[in-house]
Amino acid sequence: MNNWFCKFSNCNFSDESSVLDAATKGAMTAIQLVLGIIANIIAFISFIAFLNGILSWLGMLVGADGITFEVRQK
Secondary structure, three states, rough: OHHHHOOOOOOOOOOOHHHHHHHHHHHHHHHHHHHHHHHHHHHHHHHHHHHHHHHHHHHHHHHOOOOOOOOOOO
């Protein structure tokens, strides 16, 4: 399948043999993407919790208990 348009743009034809094969490959790629996003969210939340613990510990050392990143509700 070589047409005139492929001369002027990047035509990457896939090697899937059927619609089911293409759907499976797309689903596998989507799962990897979603798992990567979830891993980054977990790492970010863990890092914020770590910084919160360090801030609380340093506040305890200087006598200022209760210093955290958490929002206080009135």
